[in-house]
Amino acid sequence: MKKGLLVTILFSFILILAACGGNDVDQEASNTSNESSSTNQLVDLTATNFEFDQAEYTVNAGEEVKITLTNEEGMHGISIDEFDVNIEGEGEATFTPDEPGEYTIYCSIPCGQGHSEMTAKLIVK
Structure with a gap:
């Protein structure tokens, strides 16, 4: 039972980190495109x-x-x-x-x- 709970917690933690990382990449891409368009x-x-x-x-x-x-x-x-x-x-x-x-x-x-x-x-x- 403890092993199953530990695996579930670990898996949840990995999903949370992956979700946070995805937003940073999208935000960085958005900032880059805004910077490029500001120098016209x-x-x-x-x-x-x-x-x-x-x-x-x-x-x-x-x-x-x-x-x-x-x-x-x-x-x-x-x-x-x-x-x-x-x-x-x-x-x-x-x-x-x-x-x-x-x-x-x-x-x-x-x-x-x-x-x-x-x-x-x-x-x-």
């Missing part, structure tokens, strides 16, 4: 020697921006001083621009003779 502005920059793939990038004020840098040729980084963005080499950063305006994106790693001219504009509307 993506800026993908591709850098080659002495230029970015676009001269201008446009985003909306008050919305989170995810910016990524890919180096197609050479070794580059990007900075946007007003938003404390600094990516050295390939990578990504997120920020939220509050004020409309034009901001300079520039290469932050000395990359050769054309380095000082390696800029683009971030236009915040």
